[in-house]
Amino acid sequence: xxxNMQKSNILSWxxxxxxxxxxxxxxxxxxxxxxxPVLGQISDYLTLDSFQSSLLTAIPLFMFASCSVLVSKYSxxxxxxxxxxxxLIVLAVxxxxxxxxxxxxxxxxxxxxxxxICVGNVVAPGYIKTSFPNKIGLMTGIFAVAMNLTAAFAxxxxxxxxxxxxxxxxxxxxxxxxxxxxxxIAVFFDQLRGQKNVIPEQKKQVQTGIGxxxxxxxxxxxxxxxxxxSLVYYSLISWLPKVLVDYGMAAKDTGWLLxxxxxxxxxxxxxxxxxxxxxxxxxxMAVAVAVGxxxxxxxxxxxxxxxxxxAAILLGLSNGLSFSLSIxxxxxxxxxxxxxxxxxxxxxxxxxxxxxxxxxxxxxxxxIDPSWNYSFYFxxxxxxxxxxxxxxxxxxxxxxxx
Numbered sequence: 001x002x003x004n005m006q007k008s009n010i011l012s013w014x015x016x017x018x019x020x021x022x023x024x025x026x027x028x029x030x031x032x033x034x035x036x037p038v039l040g041q042i043s044d045y046l047t048l049d050s051f052q053s054s055l056l057t058a059i060p061l062f063m064f065a066s067c068s069v070l071v072s073k074y075s076x077x078x079x080x081x082x083x084x085x086x087x088l089i090v091l092a093v094x095x096x097x098x099x100x101x102x103x104x105x106x107x108x109x110x111x112x113x114x115x116x117i118c119v120g121n122v123v124a125p126g127y128i129k130t131s132f133p134n135k136i137g138l139m140t141g142i143f144a145v146a147m148n149l150t151a152a153f154a155x156x157x158x159x160x161x162x163x164x165x166x167x168x169x170x171x172x173x174x175x176x177x178x179x180x181x182x183x184x185i186a187v188f189f190d191q192l193r194g195q196k197n198v199i200p201e202q203k204k205q206v207q208t209g210i211g212x213x214x215x216x217x218x219x220x221x222x223x224x225x226x227x228x229x230s231l232v233y234y235s236l237i238s239w240l241p242k243v244l245v246d247y248g249m250a251a252k253d254t255g256w257l258l259x260x261x262x263x264x265x266x267x268x269x270x271x272x273x274x275x276x277x278x279x280x281x282x283x284x285m286a287v288a289v290a291v292g293x294x295x296x297x298x299x300x301x302x303x304x305x306x307x308x309x310x311a312a313i314l315l316g317l318s319n320g321l322s323f324s325l326s327i328x329x330x331x332x333x334x335x336x337x338x339x340x341x342x343x344x345x346x347x348x349x350x351x352x353x354x355x356x357x358x359x360x361x362x363x364x365x366x367x368i369d370p371s372w373n374y375s376f377y378f379x380x381x382x383x384x385x386x387x388x389x390x391x392x393x394x395x396x397x398x399x400x401x402x
Contacts, residue, residue, distance in 0.1 A: 017131045018142070020190050021124070023183040024084065025143045027091060028120045029151035031113050031176050032060055032234075033262070036241045037158040037255040038169040045169065046103050054363035056110055057238040058356045061230070063114025064121065065353030069345045071122040080123050080130065081191040087119025088187060092180035099170040116180075121348065144269050148262050148320075150179070155237070156259030159252055213342045216400060221393040222329045223347040225286075227354025228386040229322035232293055232379055235358035236261075236315065240300075243372050247304045257312050264316025265323070272324040277332070285325060286390030292318025294383045301376035322386075325394070326351070333399050343399055358382075 035042075035056050043053045074083065090112050098109025124143065132139045158172045165171030213219045241254035249257075276282045292314050299311035330347065334340035365374040 025147040026150040030154035034154035041169040050363035054359035059110040060114030061356035068348040091116025099174040152262030223350035226326035226351035230355035231358035238359040261316040265320030268320040281396040282394035290387035
């Protein structure tokens with residue numbers, strides 16, 4: 001009987017860990033993707049210019065860039081559960097602050113949201129590895145699907161959530177605090193299990209030096225590839241709704257296009273890594289990513305609303321594959337777990353720093369050229385650099401160990 005009770009407790013806690021993975025993942029994109037459809041409302045209400053508006057998406061990315069390495073270090077010192085709780089609490093408070101006041105609160109809240117999501121980005125993969133050592137692939141897939149489904153929902157229903165709550169853009173952005181609070185509760189009870197947060201060997205690996213990674217050309221190729229694919233994604237997630245309205249699409253329909261982009265990403269995120277892992281190198285996939293992205297960008301500004309849904313699906317597929325490749329490169333280009341963690345830390349810091357410049361530059365170029373052509377030229381040029389770095393990152397080589 002005691003054995004049966006023990007098995008029952010293990011099973012219940014296992015399901016709680018699954019719930020933690022799902023709930024945490026739902027917080028890592030939705031507070032950002034919810035902004036695009038209501039960006040015009042926010043700008044009009046608070047009289048923001050294009051640069052200030054674009055910062056609402058760029059600020060979290062700057063936080064990812066500046067804090068990823070520090071979070072990686074201190075999360076293992078303080079314990080994953082404790083640090084994850086800290087990140088979720090900061091995120092929940094940030095969501096409330098962002099919608100609770102004027103312009104200052106808007107930006108302060110965005111900084112807090114960026115820090116909270118950064119903690120989740122870094123800690124969640126380690127949590128999966130520790131809690132599900134024999135099911136890392138499955139749980140990573142669940143993590144990615146939950147994250148992107150919620151991001152898609154946030155894009156597609158942002159305007160409607162504002163109407164439903166009767167608080168306009170404040171309701172659209174503020175409603176996501178519910179998921180943050182739910183995640184806090186789940187992580188708190190999961191922590192009560194008293195499990196060790198970090199395997200001693202992992203802790204030792206993470207605390208070793210990272211400086212040699214920044215001297216590796218291959219690590220820089222991986223970081224730039226990740227950065228540019230994120231730059232394209234966040235630029236369009238931030239500005240595409242406004243672009244489409246200028247092209248003649250009804251504002252209420254723009255969120256559904258973002259929803260379509262997010263949904264198109266999901267299947268390729270599962271299939272892409274499986275195929276890529278079986279290939280001798282991934283250069284052909286890097287080329288496919290660049291061709292898909294460039295094709296979608298050309299369709300957006302050459303054909304406007306004609307074929308817009310084809311362009312959205314093409315963008316989703318290419319961006320989903322590029323994101324998967326970026327994450328996969330962390331493991332494929334490292335001979336040890338320790339080096340994979342270091343490559344990940346560098347790539348997220350450098351990559352998100354690059355990505356953070358995307359939305360402000362895209363918006364500023366619109367002020368110079370109201371037709372949006374210059375903005376799309378900027379993305380097209382970025383994709384060419386993506387192609388060059390992607391081919392190099394996809395070669396069958398390893399980043400040297402320290």
